[in-house]
Amino acid sequence: MNNPSERLILEAGRADRQYWLDLWRYRELFFILAWRDVAIRYKQTVIGLAWAFVRPFMTMVVFTVVFGKIARLPTEGTAPYAVLVFAGLLPWTLASSILNDASGSVTGNGQLVSKVYFPRLIIPLATVLVGLIDFGVSLIILAGVMAWYGVMPDWHILLLPAFVLLAVLVAIGPALWAAAMIVKYRDFRFVIPFAVQVGLYVSPVGFSAKIVPSEWLLLYSLNPMVGVIDGFRWAILGGESPLYLPGFALSLLVTAGMLWLGIHTFRSTERRFADLI
Amino acid sequence: MSDTVIRADKLGKSFIIGHNKFEHSAILGEALIRRARSILRKGGDMFRGRAVIEGDELEEFWALRDVDFEIKRGELVSIIGRNGAGKTTLLKILSRILEPTMGRVEIDGRVASLLEVGTGFHPELTGRENVFLNGAILGMTRREVQSKFDQIVDFSGVEKFLDTPVKRYSVGMYARLAFAVAAHLETDILFVDEVLAVGDSEFQKRCLDRMSEVANAGRTVLFVSHNLAAVTALTRRGIVLKEGRLIFDGPVEAAVAQYSASLSKGKVGRDWGRGRHSAIVAADLLDAHGTPTDIYEPGTLFQLRVEIETTDTLGVAVEVQLRDANNLPVGYYSSGIFSGMTLPAKPGRQTCTFSLRPLFLASGSYSFDLGTVSIASIADHHVPNAITFRVAACNPGGGTIDFHQDYGEGVIALQLDGSMSIDSKPLAAG
Numbered sequence: 053m054n055n056p057s058e059r060l061i062l063e064a065g066r067a068d069r070q071y072w073l074d075l076w077r078y079r080e081l082f083f084i085l086a087w088r089d090v091a092i093r094y095k096q097t098v099i100g101l102a103w104a105f106v107r108p109f110m111t112m113v114v115f116t117v118v119f120g121k122i123a124r125l126p127t128e129g130t131a132p133y134a135v136l137v138f139a140g141l142l143p144w145t146l147a148s149s150i151l152n153d154a155s156g157s158v159t160g161n162g163q164l165v166s167k168v169y170f171p172r173l174i175i176p177l178a179t180v181l182v183g184l185i186d187f188g189v190s191l192i193i194l195a196g197v198m199a200w201y202g203v204m205p206d207w208h209i210l211l212l213p214a215f216v217l218l219a220v221l222v223a224i225g226p227a228l229w230a231a232a233m234i235v236k237y238r239d240f241r242f243v244i245p246f247a248v249q250v251g252l253y254v255s256p257v258g259f260s261a262k263i264v265p266s267e268w269l270l271l272y273s274l275n276p277m278v279g280v281i282d283g284f285r286w287a288i289l290g291g292e293s294p295l296y297l298p299g300f301a302l303s304l305l306v307t308a309g310m311l312w313l314g315i316h317t318f319r320s321t322e323r324r325f326a327d328l329i
Numbered sequence: 330m331s332d333t334v335i336r337a338d339k340l341g342k343s344f345i346i347g348h349n350k351f352e353h354s355a356i357l358g359e360a361l362i363r364r365a366r367s368i369l370r371k372g373g374d375m376f377r378g379r380a381v382i383e384g385d386e387l388e389e390f391w392a393l394r395d396v397d398f399e400i401k402r403g404e405l406v407s408i409i410g411r412n413g414a415g416k417t418t419l420l421k422i423l424s425r426i427l428e429p430t431m432g433r434v435e436i437d438g439r440v441a442s443l444l445e446v447g448t449g450f451h452p453e454l455t456g457r458e459n460v461f462l463n464g465a466i467l468g469m470t471r472r473e474v475q476s477k478f479d480q481i482v483d484f485s486g487v488e489k490f491l492d493t494p495v496k497r498y499s500v501g502m503y504a505r506l507a508f509a510v511a512a513h514l515e516t517d518i519l520f521v522d523e524v525l526a527v528g529d530s531e532f533q534k535r536c537l538d539r540m541s542e543v544a545n546a547g548r549t550v551l552f553v554s555h556n557l558a559a560v561t562a563l564t565r566r567g568i569v570l571k572e573g574r575l576i577f578d579g580p581v582e583a584a585v586a587q588y589s590a591s592l593s594k595g596k597v598g599r600d601w602g603r604g605r606h607s608a609i610v611a612a613d614l615l616d617a618h619g620t621p622t623d624i625y626e627p628g629t630l631f632q633l634r635v636e637i638e639t640t641d642t643l644g645v646a647v648e649v650q651l652r653d654a655n656n657l658p659v660g661y662y663s664s665g666i667f668s669g670m671t672l673p674a675k676p677g678r679q680t681c682t683f684s685l686r687p688l689f690l691a692s693g694s695y696s697f698d699l700g701t702v703s704i705a706s707i708a709d710h711h712v713p714n715a716i717t718f719r720v721a722a723c724n725p726g727g728g729t730i731d732f733h734q735d736y737g738e739g740v741i742a743l744q745l746d747g748s749m750s751i752d753s754k755p756l757a758a759g
Contacts, residue, residue, distance in 0.1 A: 060440070062425060063433040084465040092453045095494075167448045168466055169425035236380055323428040326421065327344065328380055 071319075075171045082174045085161075086181035089153075093182075104189040108145060112138045112197070119258040128260050128285065129292030132201040138194050139288040140257040140281045143215065146187045147223035147277060148248045153179035154227035155244045158235050162329040172322045176231050180220055187216070194288070206290040215283035218307065222276045225310030232321040235328050256281050261296070269299055276310070279303025334437045334518060334549050335400040335423065341431035341573075342393040342418050347382040392418040394573045396432070400551070402517075405544045407552045407560040407581060409588045410570035412623055412694075412719065416553045419570070420444065420520045423551070438517035438549070441468055445522070447507030452496035456487055456506055459495055463510045477513045484539070485509035500724045500731075505532055512539045519543065522553045523721070537562065555624045557585050557616075589620060604710025606642035607672070607701040609635060612715045614697070615682075623718045625695070627742070628725060631685040633716070635699060636678060643674045644704035647681055652714070653740045654693045665702060672701075689742040693734035694719040 060070070094100040112134060119125050120133030127133045154176035158165060161175050198205070233240045255277040256264075264272050272278055279300045285293040321328075371381050393415040400406055408416045421427040423434060424442030449466040450459050460481055464474035474481075482488050485506040487498070495503055521540070533556075540563055544550050554560050560567065560581060567584025569577035569591070577587045601609055613621040615632040625631065639645060646665025653659050662685060664670040672679050696714040703709045723732045725744050732742045 060425075060436040061433060062422065062429060062436070064429055064431060078468070080471050081465045081468075084462055084471075088451060088454065088458075088462055091458065092451060095453045164449050164466060166426065167444045168442070168468075170466070170468070237375055238381075324380075326426045327428075 071171060075173060078170045078174055081170055082178050083181070085174065085178035086185075089178065089182045090185060104186055105193060108138075108141060108190045109193055111145075112141055112193075115141065115258040123259075125259045125263060128262060128289060131203065131289045131292050134197055135194075135201055135203050135289070136260060136285065137258055138190075138197055139285045140255075142187065142190050142194060143219040143280045143284045144252065144255060144257045144277065145190060146183050146216070147219045147280065148251065149186065150180055150183045150220065150223035151227045151230070151244065152248055153182065154224065155230035155234060156241060158231045158325060159238075159241070159329065165329055166326045172325055173228075173318065176224070176228055176318075179227075180224060183223075184216075184220070198288075203289070205288055208287045208290045210287075212284070212287040215280060215287055218283060218304075219280045221311055222280055222303075222307045225307065225312075225314035228314030228318040229310070232318045235325055236321065251275075251277065260285070260293075262293075269296060270302060273299030273302045274306060276303040276307045279307075332402045333399050334402050335398075335551075336435045337396055337398050337423075337432065338434070339432035340393060340396040340419070340422065340429055340434060341391060342415075342422060342427060343389050343391045343430045345380070345382055346388055346390045391573050393422070393429075393570075394431075396570075396573075396575045398568060398575065398578055400549060402438075402549055403547050404566060405550050405552070405564040406566045406568060407554065407564040407584070408568045408570060409554070409557070409560060409584060411591075412717075413572075414570040415573040416570055417444070417522055418573075420522050420551065420553060424520050436518065439468075440518045440520070441514045441516040442520035443467070443511045443514075443522065444520075446504055446511060450495055450503070450507060453494055455494055456485075456491045456498070459506070460510055463507065467511060467514055468516075469514065473515070474510075481509045481513050484512060484535075500722070501532060505535075508532075508536055508539075512536070512543070516548070518549045518551075520551045520553075523555065555622060557589070557620055558618060561585055601712045601715070602710070603638070604701060604703075604708075606640050606703050606709050607645050608638040609699050609701060609710055609712050609715065610638055610678070611636040612697070612699050612712070614716050614718050625690065625718050625720050627689045627720055627723045628687045630687055632682070633685065633697070634680060634682045636680050637672060637701060638676075638678050639672050639674070640676050641674050642703055643671070645672045645674075645709065646670065646702050646706075647672070648698075648700040648702055649685070650698040650700070652696050652698060654695065654734050656696075656714075659690075659695070659740055660688070663702070663706075666706065689725045689744060690720045690723060691732045691734045691736070691738075691740045691742060692720045692723045693740070695740075 094103065097103065099106070115137045116134045119137065120127070127136045157175045157179050158172060164170075164175075165172065230240050230244050234244075255275060261269070261272065261278055261282055273296070280303065282293070282295055282300065286295045374381060392413075396415075396419065408419060410416050418427065420442060421444070422429050423436065424440060424444070426442075426444075447459075447463065449463055451462065454462065460478065461471065461474055465471070482491065485502075485508075487502050487506050490498065490502065495506070498506070537559055540550075540552070540559075544563055550564070552560065552564055564581050567577070567579065567581040567588075568575060569584050569588050571591060576591070577584050612633070612635045614623065614625065615634055616622040616624075617629075617632075619632075633649065635647060637645075637647065644665070646663055648664070649662045650658055651660040664681075664683075672681075695718055697716040697718075698711065698713045699715040700711040701709045723742055724730060725742050732738070734740050
């Protein structure tokens with residue numbers, strides 16, 4: 053797999069042409085780091101993997117009661133409020149856990165960074181895989197909740213993977229940026245959890261984006277999670293929850309911009325990680 | 330075609346380090362002003378995209394400067410030098426962990442570097458799981474690890490505990506397993522940094538044997554060690570670094586000689602001044618072979634050699650004060666008041682060689698202050714931090730934790746005599 057005649061040149065400020073090739077070569081490390089994070093997560097716990105079910109389920113119950121029953125916010129079409137909440141909670145949990153875990157991942161693996169070379173992008177990317185595994189578990193709960201309420205998805209559900217990918221992309225852009233910034237300025241370690249906490253309330257997780265007045269909707273869509281969550285509801289609830297296309301396009305644009313910024317910042321700081329950690 | 334696999338050209342690496350100009354400020358106002366100034370400075374640095382560095386004064390420090398060398402395919406080269414000479418920095422640049430500030434390096438071939446054993450070992454994972462994790466981190470494919478798994482386990486000798494989390498391993502088992510994985514790396518070029526500083530002597534011998542196997546298999550090896558015996562046995566060429574510069578490059582025996590000379594000469598050259606009746610002119614900590622060293626293995630004798638110029642004053646005694654990384658006193662010895670020994674009362678150069686009983690010192694750096702006292706314990710010549718050394722790893726009782734000074738639990742690992750007996754009685758009800 054390695055060609056002995058390849059030549060490596062190390063120099064200050066040199067853009068690494070082999071980087072993306074290296075990233076491919078180290079793909080096994082990517083899976084192994086993700087596996088490590090999953091493997092150690094439930095060690096020395098009593099209920100173990102059940103935590104993956106308990107957390108999202110309880111969150112759904114709380115949100116349904118607070119937003120649906122107490123605040124009496126309207127659902128979309130005839131969908132049960134619990135399904136509406138869960139369809140929003142899924143992408144939110146995926147994106148927020150990626151943002152949380154990936155942003156702290158480089159400093160968290162400081163020991164590796166200062167002792168071994170490998171493309172550093174592998175570290176935050178491995179946390180995506182961990183997030184996706186949790187997401188898979190939540191998807192099973194969603195299927196259960198939908199069966200309980202007798203909600204049947206239609207052909208829209210086939211597009212769900214595209215929105216899962218979008219949720220990952222929305223999170224990974226800021227996460228890469230934050231991961232690089234945290235290496236340099238530990239201040240951001242306090243900023244990210246706060247941003248995630250606020251994000252939960254400014255994103256349409258516990259309620260439908262349709263309750264936002266239409267003149268504000270485009271502005272609201274600057275938050276890329278709006279597009280992702282709307283997309284999920286559209287895919288899961290089918291025709292009950294039509295997509296607001298201009299807003300969705302704007303969300304895509306913001307996501308692309310943040311992704312570029314994230315990769316750019318990460319790549320340009322990466323060479324100095326070992327100096328800074 | 331040229332057979333050069335590594336070519337370093339004017340290689341340099343600088344770090345910005347911060348100093349605290351004022352140690353403490355008793356006045357609240359002054360402390361607040363300094364805090365505010367520091368926030369402003371750090372904020373400004375962040376605004377300009379610079380890194381945050383603690384301290385009032387910044388200084389550029391060159392860990393490596395203008396280093397040139399070429400290494401040919403199949404060469405076995407050792408890099409020697411004192412602590413802080415830039416050896417590890419050099420290896421880190423070559424293994425792509427650090428980026429050079431100046432100059433360039435060209436490398437042909439697949440590289441693996443071993444800057445410590447067991448990088449990435451996770452305490453909660455089992456030995457088996459850690460072999461795969463560590464292998465992947467070192468750049469092996471899963472298939473490579475799988476095909477060598479039996480060899481690795483065999484080498485480590487921990488097959489009975491493969492499915493036990495490594496947090497339950499003793500230091501020795503942990504080190505053996507970790508080294509076993511690394512020892513089975515197959516790359517054209519291998520960088521090894523002081524991994525032999527861990528483990529017991531039997532294990533170290535095993536590592537050395539394995540290293541020479543690797544070396545004889547025609548691979549290019551760069552080896553950093555304080556173990557001069559190992560350096561001479563394993564490699565044929567030596568590069569000596571001093572304060573970030575390359576001062577010697579040639580046959581390993583000559584390099585070792587140069588390094589040993591620079592160790593003692595460096596100390597004579599540092600002119601410690603003199604007292605009224607005596608002068609300490611050189612001092613070294615020695616290893617088992619009598620070679621100056623700056624590594625101390627916990628639990629072994631401290632062998633010290635101190636050279637003192639004497640006059641015809643009667644009753645001059647030697648004092649030694651051991652200090653930890655914070656320069657706090659740890660222990661004291663005086664040849665006069667503890668052993669009733671004084672130096673001859675005639676002008677001359679006295680070489681005092683003596684051993685102090687073993688201590689289980691925690692990992693980290695230490696120093697010895699040396700002093701002479703004239704009769705009636707009047708201090709004569711005092712040299713603070715005359716000998717500096719460090720302890721690379723400390724764990725007298727087993728377990729995977731390296732007992733370090735930084736833990737704040739003191740600098741001496743206390744040892745159990747025999748085993749602990751536990752007599753348990755149930756608590757009385759109520």
